[in-house]
Amino acid sequence: MDTLLLKDDENGLKYSAKLIKNGEIVAFPTETVYGLGADATNESAVRKIFQAKGRPSDNPLIVHLHDFSEAVKYTSYIPQIAFKVAEKFCPGPITLVLPKNDKIPLVTSGGLDTVGIRIPLHPSARKLIELCGKPVSAPSANTSGYPSPTSAMHVMRDMNGKIPAIVDGGESLYGVESTVICFENKNSIRILRPGFITREDLLSVCDNVIIDPAVTEGIKDSSQKVMSPGMKYKHYSPSADIALVEGNIQKFTEFAENHRGEGIYYLIFDEDIDSIKLENCIPYGADSIEQAHLIFAKLRELDEINAKRVYVRVPEKTGVGLAVYNRLIRASGFEVIRL
Template identity: 40%
Template structure:
């Protein structure tokens, strides 16, 4: 049975943190909140501990992990080189939802990096996460705390739903504030490249360091080492079939309305994962709606995205309908997650 400890997200009880750090130090697994999603943590420098992450999640060994540290200086414990661009980025985004890919030091286990010579590292912006890393005294490797490929967890209950009995402890620090994973930026190349869009937008990064490249959205072969987490073609998926409609808002909503009507004729239970202002067009239908927030508030849409998928799964819908929210700002990360979660794209 997994132990659940509840603590204040802003002022975590240090005795509870000490209990959690003792689990990390004895090669156990602790799920903890970050500003993005809940992470499943283990000592990043201990191969046996890291192996437990892959086993608990059912995660393939070719999907690398992100290592969490408390400062840019601590990156030097695992990175062979921390170039000057890191300091520029850190001044704006550390702590925060930005992961940097750096050359790794030899003592970082190959299982953390999927055998690559680079390591992904970030400083989380959450008091519970930072307290846990400090108390543990080691860098903490932590992918999302869910079954591999399933919708990412943004609450402790989501973690419990997926991993109860498979991990030692969950620290419940409430719902996460960003709601999608960190941006992964490879700074070993020039110009730097966004490998995975996330909680820091491309536009924000380019204001600090100039133009960056964006990795194409085509997934690597599932058999080869991934250059970043979150790049496999099928990822973040709810239990229900999810249809993503791309294109301009009005035409997308009209297509979704027709799909909802047809699905109800076929006797299917329909869930709507849409902006609040998208929903009136569906008022005549008996759908399960999860409003993500205003269509002009991409932060709210990102924050509620995974929670909405899980809530609609809890309603036992068998079809979720959603639309694209553009590629500007956080829209790019939302687009990426929906693209990989979708069973069908129209």
């Protein structure tokens, strides 16, 4: 199969919509990362996503809609608090886990009776969904377990020959996947996967916002079903071994000087460049927003330079920084060195 690289224009989107309506899968840009889209109601099309990615079948897919008003077609119940969240943050980088109805097959929901609903902000993603006339299930368009793609070229490296087409919409705006939330009750929100919309943001619509322990600790029981992608399996990981290093710049510098060798690299903050006088240092942003935008590209870069072992300065664990930390700790297999 020759994978086409399509322009992010009317012709490219119409051709992509035609492919999806005919049961094929297409990679397309969103404001978070590139998605691998299929008709969410077409079981055979959805299975092509799992096959192309090598994704475990119990890892649920997020369903993308053109407008939140369409959510009633694919859910059995929407609590009032969900409408408040949607009114403030949709379209945008947030996914709402809701009870599904029979229009969403179990293969799409990973065998669950819930479905994640998202209204992307990216204009081309919304136009594509509108042209399809169908809900579009779309995980990140990468090989399962590998860093998510934030450019069409990242997708091409992973999916060339596996899918019919990729829409090239340039670099993703935010760089990490959407925040995924569910509703404990009418007065409580639980964050299952952190993203660009933070706990602090959600407190503006709900007084009780809980961060699920799996965000920082992982799932202890491998047989446990999860409501969100990114919770259960090792994710976002390059071929290099990743370890997070927690400590101030002085301690990190001392640690790095004692852990040098061929193929060893260090992911550091931009401000650390003048402090750490070592080779193989790669900055990954000056603040949490920059780090979110760059982290997957930097993790992919490590494979391009044949890194074997990588020590990463731990980002902040609040705001958008929590999303960066979540991706890194999963990439490391929860290996944290505390100095």
